[in-house]
Amino acid sequence: MARPVKCRRICEKPAYDCFAPEGIAPNEKVILTLDEYEVIRLIDYEKQTHAECAKQMGISRSTVTDIYENARFKIADSLVHGKALQIAGGHYRLCDGAIAGTCFQKCQKIHRFPVIDRK
Secondary structure, eight states: OOOOOOOEEESOOOSOOEEOOTTSOOSOEEEEOHHHHHHHIIIIISOOOHHHHHHHHTSOHHHHHHHHHHHHHHHHHHHHHTOEEEEOOOSEEEOOSOSTTTOOSHHHHHHSSOOOOOO
16 A cells, blocks of 8 residues: 655746746646645756755655756757646645744745744
8 A cells, every 4th residue: 555645845836837838838837836836946946955855844855856857858848849838736735834943945045944032
């Protein structure tokens, strides 16, 4: 029996949820889940290692590697075949900033170190 899928922690939803080739109406679309988007964002944009990404998302490094490979294939399929890329769904939960030291984005910067007045 397979283990249940663990929710992946993501910092925030993407600003845009769909990308399509300009000038033509794509007849097919590729669905990139929000957890796949977050892995791409952390590894390729934020330049984190797979281990750092895994820690931030609350999953194992091997799971990050699997998600990363699937996400890159979907992005390549969209680019090579002119398919629309839609970002939606997945097994995720939004980070609430409650776990100090795991999130390096805006949500953690707000909640990471509470201001204490020591007068």
